Amino acid sequence: MAGLNAALEIGKNALFNAQVQIQTTSHNVANAENPGYARQKAPTVTQGAIPGRAGWIGMGARLNRIVQQRDLFLEGRYLSASSQSAYYETLERTARAVETYFSDDGEIGLNGALNDFWNAWNALAQNPEGAAEKALVLECGENLCSSLHQKASQLQQSQAGIVTELQNTLSAVNGLLQKIRDLNQQIQRSETPAFMANDLRDQRFQALQELSTYLHFNTEEASGGMLNLFLEDGTPLVLFQDYAAELTWTGTTASFVIEIRDTSKVVAQFDGPTNMVKDSLQGSSGALVAAMGHVDSWDDALDQFASALVTGFQEIYDDIFNPPASYFFDPDFTTAATIRLSTNPLPSPSNALARAALSLQTQGLSELDGLSLSQHLAQISQDVGLTVTTASSLHLVHDAMAQQLDAQRQSVSGISLDEEMVELIKQQQLYQAAAKIVQQTAQMMQTAIQMV
Template sequence: MGSLNFTLEVAKNTLLNTQVSIQTTSHNIANADNAAYARQKVVMSTNPAYRFRGGWVGMGANVATVVQQRDQFVERRLVNSISEKSQSETLTSHLSLVEAYFSDDGESGISGALGSFWESWDLLHRNPTGETEKEGVAQAAKRLVEEINGAYHNLEGLAEDINGELERAVGNDGSVKSTVNALLDRIASMNAEIRLSENPGRTANDLRDQRYQAIKDLSEIIPIRYSEEQDGSLTVTLDYRNSSTDPVVLVSHDKAGELTLATDSVEGKLIEYRSFDYDSAASSGVAVTPSPGEGEISGGSLNGLIKARHVIDDSLDQLNSFADNLAEQINSLYPVFETGGSGNPAESIQVVSDLAKSMATETNNEIQNISELSLEISKMQDESISFGELGDFTFGHFLSNIHYKIGIQQSDADSKVEFYGSLVSELEAQQQSVSGVSIDEEMVDMLKNQQVYQAAAKIIQMTADLLKTVIDMV
């Protein structure tokens, strides 16, 4: 009689176990199209056997836990690759705009206007009395100035756009959390929920899915590393490469750091980001953009923006150097340009008023002077001058050099976009092969569970019949 009761208990547990398996399979199928979901699997453990009439009799199984199908190694590589891809995509999209402002096709942009400027002086040399040629010089100078001014304002506008993107990603206006800080808070909050929800043998799988998705979203913006603590919470740090610098902790247990923007005190430009001590309300932060030799922060759209901003700053400096030297060299022969004495010659450079009228000729000597002057200025296009630390260039080669350097960086960023794009696709495929839901596999599991359930029900029915027989015998 006792053994029959044990049999009923085993069959009952089998029914309950199978219900959990069916529910888990149903949950998997419902999330088949959810890329953030990791397939779940029921893990059974054998119940302790009991001694009966000289032998050991099994007592069936119970649900030990429901685990996620994850490959932690692949997932960490995926997070790193997403970060690198995001940085390269952000950088290349902005560099393509910067490169366009220094187009070197000889027809458009500053280089095209510079070619027309030299040509106008050559034409004036050939016909120093021609009113059309004089007006041509004035118009060519005006076009060149407009191209320089336009490139400067376009670069400044692009820099301001980047500042706006940085503000939205990291800045905090006190009312709306920035993207980064909101994600840090979300991860810390889910750490707390997971720690409260889990106990030995019970994992909060759906919360872990959401947390990993937040980690991936965060890695698109900043480079991070993460590790799981014994209580199930994640510690998230900023990813320094080749550095002995102590890691900057962004999330620890249920506390999150806060990233904010730093401003260059001299230039007034947004150039880096900072992390505040997550354990206190400190008014000053810890700089997370390392000094040279202290390592490298690589990855994330935020770094792509900062790198693009540095390229823009360098381009503005070189454009100012170009405008300043152009005005100085040309004006040493004839007053054509004025820069207004501002710190940004590329922004302020203008053509002197009534340039064509100032070259009016009335005597043979003046005609000769205009002819010689025009020849000297025209020949200047082939003369190298010093651009300080940048080296010696002709004006045309200086523009080509700017375009070339930006092009090299653009090409490097494009190559990385292609490489990391392929790597992310490959790692996502590997991840899905482990964590993804296969409808075919789930249907097979469903059929298997159905058969187990039917068999357990049949055992209960048969045991009930045996018990009835025993009772009827009394």
């Protein structure tokens, strides 16, 4: 009877094993459309043998534990590529918005206003005392100032929008870091050496996926199924179940700092006056910090243009009128946001003044590193366009890499309904075979009992 009891126990365990495996397969099928779900399996291991008359006799199989089909190396590379893709996508998007401000064909926009300005001076050179020509010069001068004001305002609005988006991004990052810390805590409480909290691990990976779009980080496995997160420079973001960093933004649009609240560790910084950019975040948050540096440099270049324009006319008036009663542009306002005509822009027009003003059109200016005013504007547009092109190209590269790595990850962790159906058929057959063992063993035990 001992042998029959052992056989009955083996059959019963096989039934239980098959039930759990069928339930696991059903769980996989139910989550087939869940992109953050990792396929689960319930593998069995051989039970310990016992000594018998013929030697060591096997005692069947038992479930080891339900495990996830994951490739941690692939997942790490995928999260890194996702972060890089988000970085260049965000940089491209912000730079492309600025590109629209400087895109014109010479007929409209700032270049058009500058060309109209020179044409007005050319007309004045043909008729130095003409009232209509004087009025046209003043009107085109006002239009040029208005165009500079508009461009400066648009750049300032871009910077304000970037800061608002960055603050919202940091709020999302803080929420995800706290969520990962809380999931660490739940996993640590739920897991034992024999049982894994697989669904909680899936939730944590989904949070990691979302976090990777905001910043770049490294992960480190810790005891109890927990996961630690660090920035590239080693700054801790999440430690075990106890710590989640809180990123704070302080400053103004012109200069700000992003730091870890409790340690005052600076992880990103932008300083407008020196155009200094520091970034340890990467991802979309790092791209926004970098975008602030780009927009600020373009704003400075526009201010250089305005200052060179004011200074150039100031020198012309000094040479001709010595000293002039007033200047064409007010010398106290030399930025793109403030430039304006003086109260008496044309105190005494003359042919010499118009010719001198026209000479400024093609003159290389020291304030612009030897470039003319038109060449300097073209250089700003080229720099903006190059930033957009470079970011777009790198975005395509890293996005393709992220998609490829995600496909490889899904080939390991994703659900194939065909494979699950095959597994289900196999498990059904195992269940039926185990049930047959139990049935036949029970009949043999009944026969043995009747013989007694």
